[in-house]
Amino acid sequence: MEQKLRSEVKALLEQGKVDWIIGFEPGSLKFTTTPLITKDKNDAERLVINPFIVNNLANFLTEIMGRVGIVAKGCDSRSIVSLIQDNKVAREDVVILGVPCTGVIDLSKVEKLVGKDRDELNDIAREGDKVTIKVEGKKKGFPSTQVLFNHCLACELPTPKEYDILLGEPSPPIANLAAQERIEKLRQVAPGQRWAFWEKELSRCIRCYACRNVCPACFCQRCFVEETEPQWVLPAPRWQDNLIFQIVRNIHVAGRCTDCGECERACPVNIPLRSLTREMYDIVGELFQFKAGMDKDALPLMTHYEEKEAEDFFR
Amino acid sequence: MSGATNISPSRFLAQDNVYLPHIAVIERIIEETPGIRTFHFNFKDKKLGEEFTFKSGQFGEYSVFGIGEAPFCISSSPTRRDHLEFTAQRVGRVTNALHRLGVGAKIGFRGPYGNSFPLGYLQGKNLVFVGGGIGLAPLRSLIWNVIDNRDKYKNIALVYGARSPADLCFKYDLDAWGKNKTIKSVTTVDRGDASWTGKVGVVPKILEEVAPSAKNAVAIVCGPPIMIRFTFPVLTKLEFTPEQMLTTLEKRMKCGIGKCGRCNIGNIYVCRDGPVFTYAQIKSFVSSEY
Amino acid sequence: MTNSKKVNKKDVGKLLSQWSQEFAIFVPSIGSGVATMARWEGKDTSFLDWYRNTVIPPKANFLPPMEEMFSFRKDREGYNIELPPNGGKQLIFGIRPCDARALTTIDANFKDLYQDPYYLPKRSRAVLVGVGCTNPYDSCFCTSLGISPADSNDVDLMLTDIGDEFLVEEVTDKGKKLTAKTSGLKEATKDDETRAKEIKEISYNKVTRKINAEGIVDKLLAGFDDQDYWEKVAAKCISCGICTLLCPTCYCFDINDELVRQQGTRFRSLDSCAFPVYTKMPMENPRASKWKRVRQKVCHKFGFFPMNFNVIACTGCGRCIRLCPVNWDITQILNSLPVRV
Numbered sequence: 001m002e003q004k005l006r007s008e009v010k011a012l013l014e015q016g017k018v019d020w021i022i023g024f025e026p027g028s029l030k031f032t033t034t035p036l037i038t039k040d041k042n043d044a045e046r047l048v049i050n051p052f053i054v055n056n057l058a059n060f061l062t063e064i065m066g067r068v069g070i071v072a073k074g075c076d077s078r079s080i081v082s083l084i085q086d087n088k089v090a091r092e093d094v095v096i097l098g099v100p101c102t103g104v105i106d107l108s109k110v111e112k113l114v115g116k117d118r119d120e121l122n123d124i125a126r127e128g129d130k131v132t133i134k135v136e137g138k139k140k141g142f143p144s145t146q147v148l149f150n151h152c153l154a155c156e157l158p159t160p161k162e163y164d165i166l167l168g169e170p171s172p173p174i175a176n177l178a179a180q181e182r183i184e185k186l187r188q189v190a191p192g193q194r195w196a197f198w199e200k201e202l203s204r205c206i207r208c209y210a211c212r213n214v215c216p217a218c219f220c221q222r223c224f225v226e227e228t229e230p231q232w233v234l235p236a237p238r239w240q241d242n243l244i245f246q247i248v249r250n251i252h253v254a255g256r257c258t259d260c261g262e263c264e265r266a267c268p269v270n271i272p273l274r275s276l277t278r279e280m281y282d283i284v285g286e287l288f289q290f291k292a293g294m295d296k297d298a299l300p301l302m303t304h305y306e307e308k309e310a311e312d313f314f315r
Numbered sequence: 316m317s318g319a320t321n322i323s324p325s326r327f328l329a330q331d332n333v334y335l336p337h338i339a340v341i342e343r344i345i346e347e348t349p350g351i352r353t354f355h356f357n358f359k360d361k362k363l364g365e366e367f368t369f370k371s372g373q374f375g376e377y378s379v380f381g382i383g384e385a386p387f388c389i390s391s392s393p394t395r396r397d398h399l400e401f402t403a404q405r406v407g408r409v410t411n412a413l414h415r416l417g418v419g420a421k422i423g424f425r426g427p428y429g430n431s432f433p434l435g436y437l438q439g440k441n442l443v444f445v446g447g448g449i450g451l452a453p454l455r456s457l458i459w460n461v462i463d464n465r466d467k468y469k470n471i472a473l474v475y476g477a478r479s480p481a482d483l484c485f486k487y488d489l490d491a492w493g494k495n496k497t498i499k500s501v502t503t504v505d506r507g508d509a510s511w512t513g514k515v516g517v518v519p520k521i522l523e524e525v526a527p528s529a530k531n532a533v534a535i536v537c538g539p540p541i542m543i544r545f546t547f548p549v550l551t552k553l554e555f556t557p558e559q560m561l562t563t564l565e566k567r568m569k570c571g572i573g574k575c576g577r578c579n580i581g582n583i584y585v586c587r588d589g590p591v592f593t594y595a596q597i598k599s600f601v602s603s604e605y
Numbered sequence: 606m607t608n609s610k611k612v613n614k615k616d617v618g619k620l621l622s623q624w625s626q627e628f629a630i631f632v633p634s635i636g637s638g639v640a641t642m643a644r645w646e647g648k649d650t651s652f653l654d655w656y657r658n659t660v661i662p663p664k665a666n667f668l669p670p671m672e673e674m675f676s677f678r679k680d681r682e683g684y685n686i687e688l689p690p691n692g693g694k695q696l697i698f699g700i701r702p703c704d705a706r707a708l709t710t711i712d713a714n715f716k717d718l719y720q721d722p723y724y725l726p727k728r729s730r731a732v733l734v735g736v737g738c739t740n741p742y743d744s745c746f747c748t749s750l751g752i753s754p755a756d757s758n759d760v761d762l763m764l765t766d767i768g769d770e771f772l773v774e775e776v777t778d779k780g781k782k783l784t785a786k787t788s789g790l791k792e793a794t795k796d797d798e799t800r801a802k803e804i805k806e807i808s809y810n811k812v813t814r815k816i817n818a819e820g821i822v823d824k825l826l827a828g829f830d831d832q833d834y835w836e837k838v839a840a841k842c843i844s845c846g847i848c849t850l851l852c853p854t855c856y857c858f859d860i861n862d863e864l865v866r867q868q869g870t871r872f873r874s875l876d877s878c879a880f881p882v883y884t885k886m887p888m889e890n891p892r893a894s895k896w897k898r899v900r901q902k903v904c905h906k907f908g909f910f911p912m913n914f915n916v917i918a919c920t921g922c923g924r925c926i927r928l929c930p931v932n933w934d935i936t937q938i939l940n941s942l943p944v945r946v
Contacts, residue, residue, distance in 0.1 A: 027932040029743060034932035037840040055931060059843065063895075117657065119743035204637050206661075206670055209880070210845035214930050226882045228408040235861055236671040236874030266930035268660060268847050269639040324718050330688060333719045334674050334860075334871075338683040359683055380677050380684050381864025384871075406887035421683035540889065567886050569860045572719045575876070576857035577883065582909035587718060601826050601909070604891045604901075 001168045005071065005097060006044045008165050012069045013041035018095050019066030022057045023047040031107060031124055035060065047071070049167070051105045051126045054149075056260045058083060058216040067093045073101035075151070077160030078258040078293025079216040085293075085300045086256065088219055098163030100171040103144065103152035105131070106265075110147050114140065145176050151261030151274060153179030162296055183275050198243060204269045205242040207235075211263035211273055212249060217256040217292075224248060246273070250280045255301030257281055258293045324572075325427055327367060333572060336378045336423025337363060341416060342398055347484040351449055352414055353390065353402045356422065369393055370431030371457040372563065372591045376571040377401060378423030382412040386568045386586070389427060390452040392459035399424075402452040402484065428571045430591050432457050432535065432561065441470040443527045445546055447518050447538025448477050451484050453563050453590075454537045458492070465497055472527050476503040476518040480511045501525055519545040529554040535561045547594055557595035564589050564597070564605055580605050609793040609801075610773040610784060612764075617771070618650045619789045621698060628696035628732060631666060633659055642666060642697060656699060657740055658922065662853035663697050663704045664711070667727045670850075671874045674723065674860070679867040695731040703747045703922040705735055705759035707853030713914040714856055723873075732779055735760030736771070739808050744923030746814040746936055752920055754812060755805035765801040772801040816939045818907075818917060825908045827945040832896065838938055839899035841931045846877035848925035848933075849902065854918040857883075878902055903938060 005023070012018045025036040025046040033052050036043060037060060049071075057070055058079035072080055077096055083089040105126065107118050114121065116135050123134040129144045145153060152158075153176035160166070186194065209225075212218045224232050225245055232248070234241040250257075259281045264273040285291055287310070290301045329335035343355035358364040369375075374388040385407075391400035405414045416422070442461060446454045454473075461468050473492060477483045483502065492500040503514040503521040514521055519542065527534075534555055536546050543562055550560050566578035566585045573587030581602030583589070597605055612620060621630050625645065633656040634643035641661035677684045712728065715721035738754035741747075747754060757763035761780035764771040772793055775781045784790055828834055849855045859876035863869050876883060878901050884892045892898045910918035919935075926934050 028926065028934040028937055029932065032932050034934075035841040060841075117742070201638065204639055204641075204661075206846070206850050206875070208846040208850050208877075210843070210847050210930050213843040213845040226880075229411065231408065234863065235859055235876075236872060238671060262930075266845070266847075268851060268928040271638070329686070332675075332688060332722045334722065335686060335688070338686075340683070378862075378871075380679070380871075381862050381869040383862045384860060404887075423684070565886070566891070567884050569858075573717060574714060574719070574721060574856075574858075575860065575873075576714075576878070576905075577876075579905070579909065581904075582912040601829065601912070602904070603830055604897070 001049045001099065002047065004167050005049060005099075006047050008097060008167075009047060009069060010041050010044040012095060013039070013044070017067070018069040020064050020068045021047075021070075022060050022064070022068060023071040023097070024049070024053045024055070024057075027052075030119055030121070031105075037064070049099055051103070051124070052107075053099070054104050054262075054265060056214065056216055056262045059214055059262075061089050061094065061216070062219040067095070069095040069097060071097045071099060072160055072163070073099045073104075074155060074157040074159050074161075075101075075258055075260040076216075077162055078157055079260060080293070081162050081296045082256045082258060082293040082300075083216060083219075084296050085298060091296065095165070096160060096163040098160035098166045100159040100166065100168045101152070101155075102126075102128075102158065102171050103148035103155075103174055105147050106149040106152075108270075109149075113142060113146060145174065145178065148174070149261055149265065150179040150182070151259055151264075151278075154259070154278070156291065157294070161294065180278075182272065183278055186275050187279075199239055201271050202242040202246065203239040205237055205239070205245075205271060206269060207237045207242065207245070208268060210266040210268065211246075214262040214266045215253065215257075216260075217253040217258075218249070220252075224252075246276055250276050253277075254280050254284055255288070255290060256292050258291075325425075327363065327426070329425075334425070334570070336376070336384070336425045339399075339422050339424045341418055341420045341422060344416075344418060347402065347449075347486075348482050350406075351402060351404045351484055353400055353452075353485075354413070354416075354422075355391075355398045355400050356424070357398050358424070359421070367399075369427035370434075371460045372431035372453055373427035373429045374453075374571070374586075374590065375401065375424050375426030375428065376568075377403075377409075377413070378425075379409055379412040379416070380421075380423060383409040384423070384425075384569070385409040385413075386428075386571050388453040388456065388563070388590070390456050392456050392463065394460050394463035402449060404449050425571065428586055429589060432591055434460075437461070437533055438467045439469065439531075441528070441530070441532040442468055442472070443532055443534040444471070444473040444475075445518060445522055445534060445536040445538070446473070446475040447542040448482060449484055450538030450542070450563075451475055451488075452537075454535060455485055455488055457535065458488075458498075462495065462498070469531065471498040472525065473498065473500045474503070474518060474522045474525055475501070476505065476516075476521060478505045480504055480508050517545070518542055519549045522546060523549050523552070526553060529556075529559060533559050533561060537563050540565075557598055558593055560594035561591060562594065562597075563591055607793050607795060607798050608775070609798055610775070610790040611767070611770045611793040611797055612773055612790050613770050614650075614653055615769075616789050617653065618648065620787060621645055621650070622647070623787055623789070624696050624732075624783070628694045631663075631695060631697045633699045642699075645698070652699065656736075657738070657742060658701050658704070658924075660851065660924065660928065662707065662851060662922070662924065663700050664707060664853045664856075666695055666697060666731070667708065667724055668711075668856060668858070668875065671872055672723060674871045674873055676868065676870045678869075692727060692730070695727065696734060697731065698734045699736045700733050700760060701738055701922070702735060702752050702754060702756035702759065703745070703920040704853045705733055706747075706752050706756065706920045707922070708733075709759045710854050710914075710916050710918060710920065711856045713916070717914075732762075732783060733760040734762045734764065736764045737766065737805065737808060739766050739804065739811075741808065741812050742923050742927060744814060744926040745812050745921060746816055746923060747921035748809060748812045749814075749816045749818055750917055750919060750921045751818075753805065754808040765804055767797055767800045767804060770797070772797050812921075814921075814923070814936055816921075816936050818939075821907050821917070821939065822911050824942050824945075825904055828943060829900070829904065831943075834943060835896040835900045838903075839896040842879075842895060842899050842933050843931060844879050844881065844895055844898065845930065846879055847928050847930065848935075849877040849879055850875050851924045851928060852919075853922055853924075854906065854920060878905070903935065907939065 159170040630645040
C-alpha cells in the first residue's frame with residue numbers, strides 16, 4: 001500500500017492535480033507517526049502506512065487553502081464527508097486516498113499488557129489478527145483485538161466508502177463487542193454515581209483543548225469557551241466548568257461526530273472522553289437513525305428538519 | 316530600556332500584595348462619545364490619595380470586582396491631583412461592566428505601572444503631539460503636565476483627529492487648548508458632518524500639511540495602530556529621527572507587572588518596559604510583532 | 606567517613622511518615638488516573654517501582670492550575686478584600702532534576718521587579734527531595750541543557766538509587782536541618798558514594814536525545830521573520846495547550862474574577878500562548894496566525910527568556926514530545942534550524 005500511495009502522491013503533485021498533500025510520516029518516537037503536510041513532490045517518499053497512523057487528518061482540511069490530496073482511513077473519510085455535508089470543504093477540492101484500515105494499535109493498551117513503556121519495547125509487529133511484541137529480547141504474542149483502539153474495534157466503516165483512489169483491498173469491520181464494555185458498564189451505573197464518576201474524571205482536566213482541536217467536527221473560528229460576553233464557562237479548570245465544556249462540545253458536534261476516537265487518544269490525562277462522545281453518537285443513531293459521514297449527499301442532521309420526525313418531546 | 320526613565324516598581328501595594336487592588340470611588344463620569352467614557356475617581360483611603368504619585372504615561376489596572384480587571388492609562392495629569400482619571404472604550408467584558416457603573420460605585424485600582432514619558436528628555440524642546448481617537452487619553456496627561464510647567468518647554472503643537480465629529484474625545488480639552496495662545500492646536504476628522512467647519516482629513520495627512528519642524532523637536536504619537544503606522548513615515552519625511560518619535564504601545568495585558576507573559580514583544584514586556592517607547596527602540600526590538 | 610547518608614528503599618515509608626508531621630507530603634501517584642504528584646496517603650511506596658516521571662509537572666504545586674488570589678465581599682463601604690489563608694509546607698518527594706531545575710528557572714520570572722506573593726512563599730516553605738533518574742525516556746534531553754538525570758543543584762536532598770538503598774546527599778541547609786531530625790538514615794560508605802557516581806554516569810549516558818544549545822538564541826532569532834520557514838514548522842500543530850500547560854518551565858497565567866451574588870474571588874489559572882485568544886485585543890490580534898504562535902513558543906523559550914534571565918526556559922523533560930497529539934517535536938525543530946548568513 002505504501003508504494004502505491006507514494007507513486008500516486010507523486011503523480012498528483014507533478015500533474016498539479018492538488019496543491020497540498022496530507023499524509024503520515026514516521027514520528028520522532030518509536031512506534032509513532034506524525035502528520036506530513038507538504039507541497040513538495042519529493043516528500044512523497046516520506047509517506048508511510050503502518051499500524052500507528054492514528055491521527056484524523058481531516059482535521060487539517062479546514063485550515064489548508066487549496067486542493068488537497070489526503071490520506072484517509074475509514075473513520076477519516078467519514079469526517080471528510082461530514083465536512084463536505086457541512087459545506088466546509090468542497091468535494092472537488094479533495095482527492096481522497098483511501099486506506100482500507102485493519103485497526104490502529106493503541107500504545108497504552110500495549111504498555112498495560114506488557115508492563116513496559118513504549119520506549120522500552122523492541123518491536124511491535126502486526127500480522128492479521130495476531131500482534132507480536134518484542135521486549136527485552138523476548139517475543140510475546142497477543143490477539144490483535146487486545147491492542148487495537150476501542151474505536152477501531154467498534155468501527156463501522158474501516159474502508160472508505162467515499163474515495164478517489166483506494167490503496168488496497170477493502171477490509172471488513174472488526175465488530176468486537178469488547179470495545180463497548182466500558183460504555184455499557186457506565187450505562188448501568190445509577191445517575192448519582194455516574195455524576196461522581198465524571199467529577200473524578202474531569203477533575204484532572206487541564207483545559208488544554210486537545211480534544212476539541214484534534215476533532216475535525218470542531219472547526220468554529222471562535223469556540224464558545226472563548227466568549228466573554230457572556231462567559232459560558234470559567235476559563236480555569238474547575239471540574240464543574242470542565243464538565244460543562246464537555247457536555248456542550250458533545251451537543252455541538254452531535255450528528256457530525258464519527259467516533260474516530262481522537263479526542264480520547266489525544267487527552268494527556270486519560271479522561272475517557274469516548275464514553276461521552278460514543279454515547280452521544282449512539283443517541284443520535286437511535287433518535288434519528290443517522291450516522292455522520294456515511295452519505296455525502298445527505299443533509300447535516302442538526303441543520304434541517306423533516307416533517308416525519310418524531311415530535312414526542314413536545315409537551 | 317526607555318531612554319531617560321527608569322523602571323521602578325510601584326510603591327503603593329495593598330497588604331503588601333502586588334495583585335491586591337485599592338478601593339477607589341467614582342466621582343464623575345463624562346461621556347466623551349457614545350462608546351467612550353472618562354471616569355474621575357479618588358481612593359477611598361484619603362491618606363493613600365494624598366501620598367499617591369504617578370507620572371504621565373503610566374497606567375493602572377482597574378477592577379470591576381467580580382467581572383475582571385483591565386489596564387488603562389492614567390489620563391489625568393500629575394500636576395492636577397484633586398482627583399485621578401482614566402478613559403475607557405466599551406469593547407468587552409470589563410469595559411461593558413465599567414460603563415454600567417454610576418457615580419459612587421467602587422472599583423479597584425492597582426498601580427501606577429509602566430514607564431513614563433521622559434520629561435527630562437522633553438524639556439527645552441519643541442513638542443509635537445499627534446493623537447487619534449481615544450489615543451488622546453495618555454497624551455492629555457502629558458499635555459496638561461507640560462502646560463502646567465510651560466516655561467520648561469518650547470513650542471507645543473497638537474494634531475488630533477477622530478473618525479467623525481461625534482468620535483472626538485476630550486472636547487473640553489480641545490476647547491481649552493484652542494483658546495490657549497501658547498500652544499498650536501489643530502483638530503481634524505476623517506469625515507465631517509453637516510455642522511463641522513474644521514479640517515477634514517486623516518491625521519497623518521493633516522500632520523503633513525501642518526509640517527512641524529523637526530529641529531530640536533520631539534513628536535509624541537498615540538492612537539490606533541493604523542494611524543501610528545502611517546504617522547511615522549510622515550514624521551520621517553519631515554526629518555524627525557527615530558529617537559525623536561515617541562509612542563505608547565498597546566497589547567493585551569493581565570497582570571500589568573511583567574509576570575503573566577502576555578504583553579510581550581520579543582523579550583520586552585509592554586507593561587514593564589513600556590508602554591512608552593521611542594521609534595528607535597521599537598525598530599531595535601528582536602520581534603517585529605508590535 | 607563520608608558526608609552522605611543512605612536509606613534502605615524499604616524504609617522510605619518511615620522517612621515519609623516522620624516528615625509528614627511537619628510537611629504535606631507529595632509523592633508520584635497514578636491514583637487520580639494520570640501520573641502526578643499527589644498527597645501521600647500514608648502507606649504506599651510502590652511508586653518507587655514504576656515511577657519514571659509524572660505527566661503533570663511539580664510546578665503544579667507552586668503554580669497551581671487554578672489558584673485563588675483573594676476574595677471580596679461587597680459591603681456598605683465598598684469591598685472587603687481578604688487574602689486566602691497561608692498554605693502549609695510542602696515536601697515533594699521524587700522530584701526529578703529536570704523539574705527541580707525548571708522551578709529554579711521560573712523563580713526568576715516571579716522575582717523580577719515585583720515579588721510574586723503566591724508563588725515565592727510556597728517555594729521558600731517547600732522542601733524538595735529529589736530522586737535521580739535511572740531510566741530516562743527516549744524523549745528526555747536534559748543533558749543537552751546543562752542538567753543531568755542525577756543533578757542535585759536545585760533540590761534540598763538528593764537521592765540516588767544504588768540498588769536496595771538510596772544514597773542521600775544533603776544539598777542545602779534546609780536539607781541538612783531535615784535529616785538532622787530524621788531517624789532511620791545510616792551513614793553512607795565510600796563504596797556507596799562510588800556506586801552512586803557510577804549510577805549517575807550510566808544514567809547520564811542513557812539520555813540519547815540531544816540538541817545543540819550553543820548559540821541557540823542568535824541562531825533562532827536570526828530567522829525570526831522567515832514566514833515560510835515558520836509556516837512549515839507550524840503546519841501540523843493544532844494549537845492545543847498540552848505542550849505549554851504541561852511544561853515545567855511555562856508559567857504564563859490568566860487572571861479572572863468570579864462573582865456569586867455579593868461575594869466573589871479573583872483567581873489565576875495557567876494559560877497558553879498557543880491559544881489564539883491569548884493575545885487577542887478588541888481591534889487586532891498580533892498572533893492570530895498559527896505560525897506566529899508556534900514561533901513565539903519556540904523563540905520565547907530559547908530566545909527571549911534567555912535574553913532576559915540568562916537561562917534557557919527548557920530543561921529537556923520531554924513531556925511536550927511524549928504528549929503532543931501530532932508528535933510535534935521541538936528537538937527536531939532546534940536540530941534543523943536553517944543556517945542563516
